[in-house]
Amino acid sequence: MSFFLEFIRSPLTVGAVAPSGPALARTVTAAVPATGSPVVVELGPGTGSFTAAIQHRLAGRGRHIAVELNPRFARDLAVRHPAVDVVHADAADLASVLAQRGLGQADAVVSGLPWAAFAEEYQRDVLSAVVAALPAHGTFTTFAYVHTRWAPPARRLLRGLRSRFDEVVIGRTVWANLPPALVYGCRRPNVVPVRPDVEEIRLVTAARH
Numbered sequence: 001m002s003f004f005l006e007f008i009r010s011p012l013t014v015g016a017v018a019p020s021g022p023a024l025a026r027t028v029t030a031a032v033p034a035t036g037s038p039v040v041v042e043l044g045p046g047t048g049s050f051t052a053a054i055q056h057r058l059a060g061r062g063r064h065i066a067v068e069l070n071p072r073f074a075r076d077l078a079v080r081h082p083a084v085d086v087v088h089a090d091a092a093d094l095a096s097v098l099a100q101r102g103l104g105q106a107d108a109v110v111s112g113l114p115w116a117a118f119a120e121e122y123q124r125d126v127l128s129a130v131v132a133a134l135p136a137h138g139t140f141t142t143f144a145y146v147h148t149r150w151a152p153p154a155r156r157l158l159r160g161l162r163s164r165f166d167e168v169v170i171g172r173t174v175w176a177n178l179p180p181a182l183v184y185g186c187r188r189p190n191v192v193p194v195r196p197d198v199e200e201i202r203l204v205t206a207a208r209h
């Protein structure tokens with residue numbers, strides 16, 4: 001399965017011309033618990049750069065559910081990683097993916113999604129689905145390409161993360177990735193989702209003080 005060919009077929013869904021490299025995969029998956037039997041959800045696994053790193057870290061523990069919208073990526077990934085529960089579904093439908101498996105929430109969500117290619121409302125829907133899937137101790141990790149960092153969709157993503165998590169840590173730039181990327185580590189999800197209009201009021205209030 002050619003990542004580039006899928007990008008040509010569906011540039012906005014695939015969102016990158018090449019899969020992430022091992023350095024980014026290591027950094028993005030570092031929040032996957034190193035002990036116990038965690039439920040780990042991976043969103044947008046593509047050809048499996050993060051999948052392999054998560055499997056390596058889990059070393060047979062817990063559950064690994066990978067949610068992929070592209071049917072060809074999903075099919076190939078399931079063949080290459082029989083220990084992973086690969087689901088051909090939309091990340092926005094995470095609640096039903098978990099419910100179908102008798103699970104309410106996940107301990108860690110790792111995203112390979114192309115947030116910068118998502119429209120505002122859709123970005124919000126997927127983020128809400130992620131937060132709803134996380135308990136208080138849950139973690140969410142995602143990344144953004146450095147060259148898109150200041151573009152409106154990437155700034156919107158960061159605002160969305162900060163309004164939904166008490167802690168958002170921007171890691172060091174992973175220069176070894178092509179293109180270089182930044183990893184966002186998010187902890188302590190807000191129990192009550194913040195509505196976008198409320199988000200605006202908060203920003204205005206903060207600016208006044």
Ligand SMILES: C[S@@+](CC[C@H](N)C(=O)[O-])C[C@H]1O[C@@H](n2cnc3c(N)ncnc32)[C@H](O)[C@@H]1O
Binds near residue numbers: 014067070089111
């Ligand atoms: C930028 S690629 C990243 C692939 C892989 N995680 C990596 O880092 O190499 C984005 C992936 O997200 C998938 N994707 C895009 N929108 C999605 C959605 N709404 N739900 C699930 N997967 C989605 C694409 O099909 C693609 O496989």
